[in-house]
Amino acid sequence: MRIFFAFFLYFFCLINLPAQDSLNMTLLARWDDDSLPIASPNNLRVQYSGCWGLAVNGHEYAILGGARHVLVFDITQPAKPELVAKFEGQTNTVWREFKSYKNRVYGVSDATTEGLMIFDFSGAPDTIIRTYYSNAFFNSAHTITLDTSSGRIYLNGSSTANNGLLVLDISKNQDQPELLANNGLPGGYIHDSYVRNDTIYASSGYAGFYIYDYTDPMSPKTVASLPATGGYHHNNWVSQDGRYAFATEEIPSGRPILVIDLQDVPNANLEVATSFLDPLMDAGQHNAIPHNVYIKENLLFNSQYEDGLLVYDISNPVLPILIGYYDTHPQNTQYNTYRGCWGNYPWLPSGTIIAGDMQNGLQLLKFTSTNNTASVQVNQSVQVYPNPVGDLLSIHLPIGKEGKWIRVVTPTGQILMSEKWPSGGGSGMQLHLEHLDSGIFFIEICLLSGEKIMKKLLKN
Secondary structure, three states, X not given: OHHHHHHHHHHHHHHHOOOOOEEOEEEEEEEOOOXXXXXXXXXXXXXXXXXXXXXXXXXXXXXXXXXXEEEEEEOOOOOOOEEEEEEEOOOOOOOEEEEEEOOEEEXXXXXXXXXXXXXXXXXXXXXXXXXXXXXXXXXXOOEEEEEOOOOEEEEEOOOOOOOEEEEEEOOXXXXXXXXXXXXXXXXXXXXXXXXXXXXXXXXXXXXXEEEEEOOOOOOOEEEEEEEOOOOOEOEEEEOOOOOEEEEEOOOXXXXXXXXXXXXXXXXXXXXXXXXEOXXXXXXXXXXXXXXXXXXXXXXXXXXXXXXXXXXXXXXOOOOOEEEEEEOOOOOXXXXXXXXXXXXXXXOXXXXXXXXXXXXXXXXXXXXXXXXXXXXXXXXXXXXXEOOOEXXXXXXXXXXXXXXXXXXXXXXXXXXXXXXXXXXXXXXXXXXXXXXXXXXXXXXXXXXXXXXXXXXXXXXX
């Protein structure tokens, strides 16, 4: 039975590969277990949360937060992820977040009394053990930040933090944290933060964006701040050269990613250089919501909830260019706020990208690097309307582009319709869909130039 289930799961992943809205990204595998517990705030069905990755002893691992568990996968063969450890918490929770230090992974949650978990991967692949599980320093924390150069843990939104940061030291013993400081800060509550060389870049919710010098954790100094202007500073990451911070605001829905200029920080000056947002669906009542961003070299990886994972070229930080995306949450064709891709991890040596979707679980992706942004512009310019559609669908290509063929496929990859592009039809055509049942479909278009475009469609 187990062998049959494994084959079925692998086959299920394979047949779903072509039926996603994607550009320059490929799904290697997906893992989801509907029998796992669910946390359901505000009538949302949330089964998974934060994710992280670790490479140790020649193997690669994905760590995924479940409502009740911490799930560990060996993804050395990314097409066949294997669940190798499952650690239970005390209660169901929507929020679990992780960071790593050497061969350990550190996890926190917003559950009432779970505190800190430490997972030892030094014996992997033979053994992965939980070496520490205690609320001695705090009961809950919203997110965790870890400075790998100093071995310090910064707990954001900790239950015992004095409206600021709780700081632990693991440099002496990776499995036995020591309390360094518990500071109240001018920006107050910190939702999430980024740290580099004892400098904390804090996303402080409605208070804004703050930078603190934590060289002396007992006496932190405020370096600079940028007040919020209507959004909620949620998460940030700093560019490789340290000149810009990319910050998400999450709520209200549809706030763009801010590019914050850090070049005049020594004079306590911060300013927003630009902002950007790329919704991949019709906005409707709500808009796309960037949730968590991470940077690898000159690429920014944006977990944008219902749009999935978006990849930007930030070689020019004030002119980010969307060069890839993968929809981890294809069941939505309009924005409904808090569903979809929670986070990602893009730094594994193999290039495998980990993404965690709140409803669809672990998704392992591959990004195909490209210097050709023209294909991105073409993809974004193709119009498929109305969406949702009744019986007649109109398709319009950008000026100068010609179609070769068009298909309608199901979410499992079944081709329902396949037609040649009308001879002499130019950039537009129409499809009659009255024979199709209601549901979600994908429109796949092949251009004469060889470019392929896929758009998600809801049929009424």
